[in-house]
Amino acid sequence: MMRQLHSLVGLVAAVLVMLLALSGAILSLDPTLDRLDATVPAEGQISVATLAGRVAQHYPGAEQIQRTPSGTILVYYERNGQVGIDRVDPLTGQRIAPYAPSAFSRWVKNLHRSFLLDTPGRVVAGILALIMLVLVISGAVLLVKRVGGWRHVTGPLRGTPVQRWHAQVGRVVMFGLLLSALTGLYMSAATFEFITDGTQNEPEFPSNVAAGTAAPVTALPALQAVDLHDFRELVYPDPNDPAAVYSLSTAQGDGYVDQVHGALLSYLPHGGARRAYELIYRLHTGEGLWWLGLLLGLCALSVPLMSITGTLTWWQRRKSMPRIAANSGAQAADTIILVGSENNSTWGFAGALLDALTQAGLRVHVAAMNQLASEYRHAKRLFVLTSTYGDGDAPSSAQRFLTRLPKVKVNPDTGFAVLGFGDRQFPQFCKFAKDTDAALHAHGWRRAMELDTIDRQSVQAFSRWGNAVAKLIGQELTLVHTPVRPRTRAFELIERVDYGQEVQAPTSILRFRAVAREGVAGRLLRLLGGNGLPHFEVGDLVGIVPPDSVIPRFYSLASKSSDGFLEICVRKLPEGLCSVFLHGLKLGERIDAFIQLHPDFRPASGKAAVILIGSGTGIGPLAGFIRNNTGKHPMYLYWGGRDPASDFLYEPELSEYLADGRLTGLHAAFSRVKDGAYVQDKVLDDATQLRQLIESGAQVLVCGSRGMAKGIAQALDEILAPLNLDVHKLRTQGRYREDVF
Amino acid sequence: MKKLAASLSLAIALALPGLGQARPVTLTTQLQAYGGNAAFLAFYVTDANGVYKKTLWVAGKNAKYYKNLRDWARGSGLRASEFDGVSGASVGSGRALKVTVELADALIDAGYQIRVDSAVEDKPAYPADVRAPLTTKDAGKPVAGRGYVKSFTYTM
Numbered sequence: 001m002m003r004q005l006h007s008l009v010g011l012v013a014a015v016l017v018m019l020l021a022l023s024g025a026i027l028s029l030d031p032t033l034d035r036l037d038a039t040v041p042a043e044g045q046i047s048v049a050t051l052a053g054r055v056a057q058h059y060p061g062a063e064q065i066q067r068t069p070s071g072t073i074l075v076y077y078e079r080n081g082q083v084g085i086d087r088v089d090p091l092t093g094q095r096i097a098p099y100a101p102s103a104f105s106r107w108v109k110n111l112h113r114s115f116l117l118d119t120p121g122r123v124v125a126g127i128l129a130l131i132m133l134v135l136v137i138s139g140a141v142l143l144v145k146r147v148g149g150w151r152h153v154t155g156p157l158r159g160t161p162v163q164r165w166h167a168q169v170g171r172v173v174m175f176g177l178l179l180s181a182l183t184g185l186y187m188s189a190a191t192f193e194f195i196t197d198g199t200q201n202e203p204e205f206p207s208n209v210a211a212g213t214a215a216p217v218t219a220l221p222a223l224q225a226v227d228l229h230d231f232r233e234l235v236y237p238d239p240n241d242p243a244a245v246y247s248l249s250t251a252q253g254d255g256y257v258d259q260v261h262g263a264l265l266s267y268l269p270h271g272g273a274r275r276a277y278e279l280i281y282r283l284h285t286g287e288g289l290w291w292l293g294l295l296l297g298l299c300a301l302s303v304p305l306m307s308i309t310g311t312l313t314w315w316q317r318r319k320s321m322p323r324i325a326a327n328s329g330a331q332a333a334d335t336i337i338l339v340g341s342e343n344n345s346t347w348g349f350a351g352a353l354l355d356a357l358t359q360a361g362l363r364v365h366v367a368a369m370n371q372l373a374s375e376y377r378h379a380k381r382l383f384v385l386t387s388t389y390g391d392g393d394a395p396s397s398a399q400r401f402l403t404r405l406p407k408v409k410v411n412p413d414t415g416f417a418v419l420g421f422g423d424r425q426f427p428q429f430c431k432f433a434k435d436t437d438a439a440l441h442a443h444g445w446r447r448a449m450e451l452d453t454i455d456r457q458s459v460q461a462f463s464r465w466g467n468a469v470a471k472l473i474g475q476e477l478t479l480v481h482t483p484v485r486p487r488t489r490a491f492e493l494i495e496r497v498d499y500g501q502e503v504q505a506p507t508s509i510l511r512f513r514a515v516a517r518e519g520v521a522g523r524l525l526r527l528l529g530g531n532g533l534p535h536f537e538v539g540d541l542v543g544i545v546p547p548d549s550v551i552p553r554f555y556s557l558a559s560k561s562s563d564g565f566l567e568i569c570v571r572k573l574p575e576g577l578c579s580v581f582l583h584g585l586k587l588g589e590r591i592d593a594f595i596q597l598h599p600d601f602r603p604a605s606g607k608a609a610v611i612l613i614g615s616g617t618g619i620g621p622l623a624g625f626i627r628n629n630t631g632k633h634p635m636y637l638y639w640g641g642r643d644p645a646s647d648f649l650y651e652p653e654l655s656e657y658l659a660d661g662r663l664t665g666l667h668a669a670f671s672r673v674k675d676g677a678y679v680q681d682k683v684l685d686d687a688t689q690l691r692q693l694i695e696s697g698a699q700v701l702v703c704g705s706r707g708m709a710k711g712i713a714q715a716l717d718e719i720l721a722p723l724n725l726d727v728h729k730l731r732t733q734g735r736y737r738e739d740v741f
Numbered sequence: 742m743k744k745l746a747a748s749l750s751l752a753i754a755l756a757l758p759g760l761g762q763a764r765p766v767t768l769t770t771q772l773q774a775y776g777g778n779a780a781f782l783a784f785y786v787t788d789a790n791g792v793y794k795k796t797l798w799v800a801g802k803n804a805k806y807y808k809n810l811r812d813w814a815r816g817s818g819l820r821a822s823e824f825d826g827v828s829g830a831s832v833g834s835g836r837a838l839k840v841t842v843e844l845a846d847a848l849i850d851a852g853y854q855i856r857v858d859s860a861v862e863d864k865p866a867y868p869a870d871v872r873a874p875l876t877t878k879d880a881g882k883p884v885a886g887r888g889y890v891k892s893f894t895y896t897m
Contacts, residue, residue, distance in 0.1 A: 241790040
């Protein structure tokens with residue numbers, strides 16, 4: 001809900017908000033420029049009477065003296081039948097230069113508050129201030145939800161680079177934008193008189209004025225009593241009118257001063273509404289608060305970046321959402337399908353179920369598990385289709401499911417059925433599906449069907465499960481799902497380095513380049529110097545579809561697209577269809593593959609040290625992170641292999657990285673040598689150093705086999721115990737990330 | 742509206758020649774090309790010391806900004822009865838305003854002045870931008886303004 005609001009409002013208003021923010025940023029310089037031009041004497045140094053006396057020496061015919069919020073003193077006087085306005089030095093009363101406010105600045109101001117369209121434009125600007133407020137508040141709520149509470153708001157961020165930029169910049173500028181939006185909204189409300197600004201109250205013109213000879217301006221007590229800092233405006237009396245008086249405005253109030261005795265007459269102090277308006281006006285414009293003006297201006301400058309990264313984020317999310325044609329509302333539907341998916345393949349099955357149930361005449365609602373509604377009023381059936389991520393964790397579209405579930409109103413009419421998707425080769429097969437099934441049962445939901453599982457996207461198993469569903473709804477149902485072959489691109493092998501034959505672990509580092517596309521688009525791309533690779537970062541996944549198969553196998557990427565090649569590190573498994581295929585490739589031969597973003601596995605932003613831990617082919621992305629560590633942040637690599645003589649993957653590169661500072665420390669362990677050790681042992685050996693690094697904010701990235709990852713987590717728990725810290729805590733802070741297989 | 746008011750006053754003046762109390766006066770005002778938003782102008786009659794007598798015309802619709810026409814605002818007390826039916830649109834930079842108003846004969850050749858206060862948003866305001874003696878012989882002679890007004894002429 002909050003996300004839809006944030007996206008929709010942001011998209012609709014993006015261009016106008018950018019215009020408003022950029023013009024505001026330009027205007028934010030004015031208070032500073034004015035302040036640089038002004039001489040501001042210390043408080044208590046000059047009274048208005050003194051100033052008026054100095055001005056009188058140089059401007060005998062002065063009509064008015066003003067002090068701007070920046071401290072500039074302006075004198076109005078008549079010369080050759082025209083009113084002249086000069087900036088004067090408050091210390092001498094001497095002319096500095098004629099007052100010439102910038103026409104450009106005035107134009108920008110008009111653009112900022114009315115888009116040069118007068119009243120209708122002012123209405124739009126007021127609405128935009130409200131929109132800005134909605135965006136800042138909804139954005140802050142989303143950010144807090146994303147990082148898991150206010151305490152973590154300053155912590156590391158996850159997501160695609162675009163999302164991270166959006167959140168990173170957003171959390172810095174949010175208070176500035178909030179202040180600009182709130183004060184802007186208030187000023188708009190005052191312009192349209194929804195709120196009073198208190199300027200309507202003017203002092204009564206004095207009816208009884210002392211008669212006599214006018215005293216010199218320096219001798220008037222009411223003017224002697226006002227310090228220059230509190231001074232706003234002094235209007236001289238009409239020389240032809242003996243009953244005329246000075247008008248005096250100060251920061252605190254307004255009144256009149258008689259020419260004979262210099263008494264303050266009909267003084268009216270500013271009311272609360274006026275003081276509030278003036279404060280808010282200054283907070284918005286930075287007038288007299290040049291440093292605030294600059295800060296707000298900098299925050300405003302971020303708005304175009306926020307608009308663009310926000311739009312891109314929305315587009316990425318939209319693209320990755322599967323298309324559901326006929327979806328009923330959550331409260332109207334009699335059948336609910338919730339989907340937990342990491343790479344969208346489960347959505348394909350959900351789509352097939354939706355089609356079949358809709359054909360059977362049911363009203364079906366499909367959503368991600370994270371989009372669990374607070375109740376399902378008319379639901380008779382709840383199907384949960386979910387995969388499992390990593391070591392038994394929730395996939396990305398289901399991460400919030402288990403914490404949300406207790407808040408959902410249990411409907412006694414609803415019977416649930418969970419279907420898990422996974423790969424039996426892994427020890428935690430369908431673990432998350434089992435957890436979900438147990439959690440639903442524990443919270444009082446009625447189980448309509450026992451938990452079932454689908455191994456490696458088996459179409460037959462899915463169809464069998466469909467028969468059980470048919471029995472449940474008492475209708476014929478044919479559940480057919482043909483996994484769609486993902487849209488792939490061709491890549492050709494350009495380099496391979498082979499390791500590990502001697503230790504029965506043949507492992508290759510394979511480098512591919514994009515096969516040039518045909519046609520105009522391809523030629524244009526080459527002309528522009530593109531390498532033809534789709535966009536990816538180190539740590540993303542490449543899905544490779546072996547010949548005669550539709551099911552992709554995923555490998556972690558050891559390069560990013562701007563490196564100019566696609567690199568993976570693959571160990572040959574005797575039964576592995578895809579790894580055998582890859583190991584058989586000769587230079588120039590091709591593969592079909594696509595990119596799967598995996599933004600959670602990469603170093604978080606910031607300068608904290610990075611501890612990389614891996615074993616075997618897990619070194620691939622870790623070596624990629626080091627290769628791209630051109631900023632030379634401290635990076636430590638712990639890695640385990642079998643024999644330095646045979647499978648020391650990336651050895652030449654790592655020496656180079658150590659030499660040029662991209663890698664700070666390298667700790668390799670080998671198991672098949674005399675006194676062999678595992679990477680866990682290396683980690684435990686360095687307990688003191690690792691504890692210190694993590695205590696001062698280091699993050700940990702683990703890549704490799706499941707067993708190794710488990711061993712490392714245990715070792716680190718042991719190391720961190722004295723700090724009252726463990727891997728689980730690091731994980732919630734976003735400082736511990738795993739890519740296991 | 743202002744034309745209607747003006748022709749109505751003209752009609753009344755013509756219909757009641759015997760009374761001879763008022764006559765139509767045309768105020769012509771040419772503004773400088775000062776560059777900026779449209780100007781608010783107040784045309785009013787004062788005595789020789791600048792003491793307010795009567796409002797002739799106010800250019801500018803939004804009464805919220807009238808207080809910037811300082812001398813006129815003070816004199817008229819900004820009472821709506823002072824400017825009811827004698828106000829119109831504000832006048833753009835470099836533009837001219839021509840408006841016919843009703844003026845009591847008693848104010849002519851009796852030591853009074855026509856004054857014009859002017860104000861523009863975000864720019865300085867000019868009280869008594871124009872001071873023109875209100876006499877039969879000065880009618881038709883252009884008077885230069887001190888602020889936004891380039892020249893002001895009244896004819897009767």
